[in-house]
Amino acid sequence: MPQTAEHLWLHRFAVLTALATLLLIGIGGLVTSHGAGMAVPDWPNSYGYNMFTFPVSMWVGGILYEHSHRLAGSVVGFMTLVLALWMNGRPAAKWLRWGSVVVLALGLVASTSAKVKLDNVLFLVGTGVAGFGISFVWPRHEAVSPRLARFGLLALVLVIVQGVLGGLRVTALADWLGIFHGTLAQCFLVLMCAIALVTSDWWARLKAESPPVAVPAKVRRFLLITTLLILGQLALGASMRHQHAGLAVPDFPLAHGKVWPATDTISLETYNRSRNDHREFKPITARQIHLHMAHRIGALVVFGHVLGCLLKLRRTMGAAHPVAKAAGVWFGLICVQFGLGIWTVLSNKAADIATLHVLVGAASLVTGALLTLLTAAWSGHSCPLPACGQERPPHAPGAGL
Amino acid sequence: MKSLILTLTAVAIVAGSASAGDVTGKITLKGTPAPEKEIPVDPTCGKLQAGKKVMTRFYVSDATGGLADCVVYLEGAKGGAASDKAVVIDQKGCEYLPYINSAQTGQPIRVLNSDPLMHNVHPTPAVDGNKEDNKAQMAGGKPLDFAFTKAEKFLRFKCDVHPWMFAYVSVFDHGFHAVTGKDGSFKITGVPDGKYKLVVEHRKGGKVEKEIEVKGSAKADFTIEAK
Ligand SMILES: [Cu+2]
Numbered sequence: 001m002p003q004t005a006e007h008l009w010l011h012r013f014a015v016l017t018a019l020a021t022l023l024l025i026g027i028g029g030l031v032t033s034h035g036a037g038m039a040v041p042d043w044p045n046s047y048g049y050n051m052f053t054f055p056v057s058m059w060v061g062g063i064l065y066e067h068s069h070r071l072a073g074s075v076v077g078f079m080t081l082v083l084a085l086w087m088n089g090r091p092a093a094k095w096l097r098w099g100s101v102v103v104l105a106l107g108l109v110a111s112t113s114a115k116v117k118l119d120n121v122l123f124l125v126g127t128g129v130a131g132f133g134i135s136f137v138w139p140r141h142e143a144v145s146p147r148l149a150r151f152g153l154l155a156l157v158l159v160i161v162q163g164v165l166g167g168l169r170v171t172a173l174a175d176w177l178g179i180f181h182g183t184l185a186q187c188f189l190v191l192m193c194a195i196a197l198v199t200s201d202w203w204a205r206l207k208a209e210s211p212p213v214a215v216p217a218k219v220r221r222f223l224l225i226t227t228l229l230i231l232g233q234l235a236l237g238a239s240m241r242h243q244h245a246g247l248a249v250p251d252f253p254l255a256h257g258k259v260w261p262a263t264d265t266i267s268l269e270t271y272n273r274s275r276n277d278h279r280e281f282k283p284i285t286a287r288q289i290h291l292h293m294a295h296r297i298g299a300l301v302v303f304g305h306v307l308g309c310l311l312k313l314r315r316t317m318g319a320a321h322p323v324a325k326a327a328g329v330w331f332g333l334i335c336v337q338f339g340l341g342i343w344t345v346l347s348n349k350a351a352d353i354a355t356l357h358v359l360v361g362a363a364s365l366v367t368g369a370l371l372t373l374l375t376a377a378w379s380g381h382s383c384p385l386p387a388c389g390q391e392r393p394p395h396a397p398g399a400g401l
Numbered sequence: 402m403k404s405l406i407l408t409l410t411a412v413a414i415v416a417g418s419a420s421a422g423d424v425t426g427k428i429t430l431k432g433t434p435a436p437e438k439e440i441p442v443d444p445t446c447g448k449l450q451a452g453k454k455v456m457t458r459f460y461v462s463d464a465t466g467g468l469a470d471c472v473v474y475l476e477g478a479k480g481g482a483a484s485d486k487a488v489v490i491d492q493k494g495c496e497y498l499p500y501i502n503s504a505q506t507g508q509p510i511r512v513l514n515s516d517p518l519m520h521n522v523h524p525t526p527a528v529d530g531n532k533e534d535n536k537a538q539m540a541g542g543k544p545l546d547f548a549f550t551k552a553e554k555f556l557r558f559k560c561d562v563h564p565w566m567f568a569y570v571s572v573f574d575h576g577f578h579a580v581t582g583k584d585g586s587f588k589i590t591g592v593p594d595g596k597y598k599l600v601v602e603h604r605k606g607g608k609v610e611k612e613i614e615v616k617g618s619a620k621a622d623f624t625i626e627a628k
Pocket of ligand 1: 519521561562566
């Protein structure tokens with residue numbers, strides 16, 4: 001990879017996009033924590049307005065969260081488009097050109113319909129014309145690397161899917177889509193952070209120098225498993241949040257006063273009647289209590305695994321090794337996350353605490369994923385799965401993600 | 402001929418009213434419920450309340466202990482006057498009024514907006530066959546009509562702009578239901594003579610029931626214990 005000034009700016013832009021994604025997840029977390037996911041009943045319009053012309057005076061109550069999330073989503077979507085074009089270079093100018101023609105055509109078709117407001121038509125036509133024009137001057141450079149370019153494309157596809165999922169969750173009144181929307185967001189963040197990492201100078205230097213000791217394959221596999229466990233735990237968390245039923249278990253360390261809560265009909269009725277919350281959540285069900293308990297057990301499993309990663313890396317690489325130090329940070333994050341989980345329960349699911357719990361969860365996943373990627377690269381092996389084949393020597397073709 | 406029709410009609414009316422009457426009674430709250438909580442409304446909605454605190458409405462009772470917002474119904478009853486008159490719920494000061502309602506399947510539930518700001522009206526039914534919906538309602542917007550095809554107790558309506566706004570509608574597949582007023586009294590009208598199970602359900606206080614016999618009319622009082 002050539003270490004040009006342009007490459008440096010690409011890396012900086014990738015970091016910025018990753019940060020914007022984290023912020024977007026935070027705002028999305030606030031939307032669900034405040035139960036405001038349906039505060040704007042239409043999509044892609046907002047109360048009949050084009051989302052970019054929706055008057056600020058109407059950004060009140062739950063609308064403020066939901067609308068900010070939509071705008072932030074558009075910003076991240078736009079940044080991802082720029083990043084994908086940047087990473088793909090000259091060949092991508094063609095997509096930009098034809099994509100813009102499609103948008104322009106859509107705008108012209110929309111202009112013939114009385115149902116579509118003028119601001120939407122102008123937005124589509126304007127975007128189409130601008131994209132078409134830009135495609136003749138940018139991008140003109142070579143792709144950074146064919147492999148990396150494909151990841152840029154993947155990011156673009158994911159961000160579009162993610163936007164549509166978020167929209168359908170609103171228009172199809174499908175709470176359950178929120179689970180996928182929340183989980184895909186975490187995966188997208190990992191991809192963005194990975195792109196930011198592998199476009200860095202630091203990564204290029206790392207690939208050039210092989211370390212004296214490679215991280216053993218067993219430990220690398222354990223890192224991967226732990227990271228996947230965290231993803232599973234985040235998916236469980238998203239499932240709990242998108243039930244919109246508040247806390248299925250309101251106490252800690254006990255659960256409804258017991259080590260394992262009762263979930264018979266009479267107990268459920270008692271739990272629901274005794275809830276004294278002005279947020280008047282949906283009644284809790286046995287399934288939600290089981291989900292909640294699974295998340296608590298999941299927390300212990302993840303905690304044990306991350307601790308295991310830390311100990312294994314310290315033992316095999318030495319406590320002073322950067323990878324062992326990074327695992328220390330990871331373990332620290334998990335401890336904070338553990339505390340935030342407890343705090344979420346004790347605060348009766350206060351919106352800001354619950355959202356912080358989502359964000360630190362995202363940070364834990366990213367740390368695990370980047371550590372897995374890093375140790376794999378360090379070992380001259382781009383994939384830590386045994387299924388990926390035999391260990392390749394460092395700098396082998398295909399190892400250079 | 403004309404007088405014959407009039408006579409027949411009169412007979413029919415008398416016969417009809419002879420076999421159908423009112424079931425009335427009063428629900429009294431026993432015990433002291435947990436105190437209601439103040440709702441942290443936003444400043445715009447606070448202004449509409451003119452300084453009045455907005456409180457939760459879990460147990461609403463009067464000085465005599467009469468418990469409002471109990472849903473009273475004849476379990477398993479059939480028929481009753483099909484009502485096409487809408488059940489009306491207003492949004493005022495960022496609260497739904499009334500809080501607890503009852504309706505028949507298919508009966509229009511009309512939501513008004515008396516506020517100078519917008520709401521979204523979002524019923525969240527839990528019974529299969531009843532459709533979730535979510536509609537915007539601007540200040541001065543037209544009333545919105547909803548209807549449900551399946552019976553469902555305490556079907557929740559919410560506003561997501563103001564996450565403390567809730568109303569409940571219990572939907573029945575017959576016409577014999579009522580909600581207790583401020584004094585805890587209720588009246589189910591047009592009940593044909595016969596034996597019934599009269600059920601009282603309060604969203605927080607739970608359910609009590611009694612076998613009753615309607616002969617012209619019937620009266621039944623209940624107590625609900627605060628939980
Ligand atoms: Cu509202």
